[in-house]
């Protein structure tokens with residue numbers, strides 16, 4: 033199988049085009065390349081500034097977007113218009129993030145569903161993919177400015193535990209930013225590469241990658257053999273990071289000055305200002321014994337000793353995650369050959385010391401922990417470019433493979449440039465009550481609508497036993513063998529019925545046709561993603577209309593006349609919005625309908641519960 037790269041400007045195939053490595057982080061992001069002369073990875077930065085770009089996006093009243101340090105400055109003054117930590121929302125539904133909803137000071141739409149989450153700023157709705165694409169676009173532009181050459185190809189890193197949907201969302205964000213994402217690489221793998229691990233074929237090692245960033249903690253146990261990285265286990269806490277160390281200081285200062293935490297809730301500006309001071313103190317204490325400063329005329333003081341006492345429980349939490357990860361990997365601390373430190377928070381002496389003690393050997397911390405992942409991504413990019421002949425390059429799929437889902441959308445199961453052999457599976461369900469069959473249409477290509485891709489095959493899974501919509505679990509799996517033969521299987525998991533088909537993945541596709549498909553996907557990226565967002569909004573809107581309709585039919589007696597009328601008119605408005613080409617309007621109307629139905633839906637629920645409590649059947 034071929035590895036194809038395209039120069040967007042000319043549309044021609046190019047071998048020597050630069051491929052950047054991007055660490056798209058929760059708190060900060062950055063770009064790295066392999067220096068053409070020294071062959072060493074370097075993080076790109078403007079003269080005299082940091083390589084780190086805060087992953088923060090600010091929207092002004094006119095819809096102008098700023099990213100990075102300039103956007104971060106708005107965190108205090110305009111929390112509703114300033115989006116941070118969008119990575120936490122990637123590939124998630126509101127139900128996935130609702131326990132942590134208070135974490136976000138901007139508006140995450142509460143639609144109480146499994147649909148992908150959206151953020152509202154003013155009267156616009158943004159998906160996490162949109163938000164991440166703004167960060168990536170900024171990184172691309174910076175890299176172009178520094179390198180004085182177009183940058184169109186990238187390797188982007190993601191946490192090892194990211195699932196399919198989150199990896200796909202990251203790819204989509206890259207595409208939307210005008211980047212051809214050649215590979216999604218696990219962050220711990222990239223960090224290991226940056227330490228030169230895994231670059232020799234006969235190397236066999238067990239590696240622990242300890243990554244404590246601004247808001248998240250991950251521990252990954254990896255094995256390398258035959259030049260292949262395998263993730264043996266991951267563990268961590270997606271809501272534990274440098275921010276918690278800052279909060280420990282904030283709490284301490286509040287206690288010292290006799291304030292309580294409610295004060296922070298009431299005054300968001302003060303809360304942000306004291307948090308920034310606390311971060312400054314924490315960083316200062318990594319190389320000094322005591323910190324002293326002022327805020328609004330009040331003195332703020334803390335010593336390293338007090339700080340370390342405060343945060344010991346946080347460090348201990350990370351260590352219990354390490355214990356669990358080792359257990360899952362079936363290894364003991366002594367089996368770990370190398371421990372790699374990643375993330376700005378590993379600069380804290382208490383962290384380095386505790387982890388060295390736990391693993392029984394000094395940790396590897398010589399590479400800048402903020403840059404190490406991006407540097408590794410740059411090394412991976414260089415390997416993909418074919419410049420590093422020592423490393424085995426596996427065969428890859430030249431185009432993405434997927435199936436058609438609701439509204440004619442392409443749902444990718446095996447992304448382009450995945451190594452083969454490969455397998456992937458995803459679960460789907462029916463959307464009609466009693467539906468007995470499901471058509472599986474297999475497509476190849478990079479466009480968001482299947483009509484723009486190539487159909488490879490189609491078959492019907494029949495004989496699904498009658499069940500209400502949403503109950504059957506149909507697992508569609510793709511298996512590509514080493515010859516590029518794709519086997520697609522669909523299986524209803526509750527009943528066990530299954531059907532499969534064999535396809536030759538790139539049936540007589542010429543290089544020119546392949547090139548055209550790739551080029552089309554990039555030139556149409558923006559409209560494709562807009563169409564996808566519109567189709568998804570319509571599907572969600574239609575589902576909402578259907579469930580509201582069903583609910584009302586069942587519970588009409590509990591609703592007042594006024595509620596009935598309001599609901600009917602909100603449903604009509606949503607119906608109308610669905611016929612138009614404006615996803616934000618659909619979301620607005622869906623939200624209005626949700627806002628109207630929420631109070632009575634809750635009332636009906638409460639009523640059902642109180643009946644049940646009285647021992648009556650509902």
Ligand code: AMP
Pocket residue numbers: 057058059060244245246247273274275311314315316318374375376377378379380401402
């Ligand atoms: P990352 O997400 O990897 O960029 O890590 C950012 C986190 O590292 C933030 O919480 C920073 O406050 C923290 N950090 C950066 N430098 C230091 C330092 N010298 N000491 C302690 N924490 C640091």
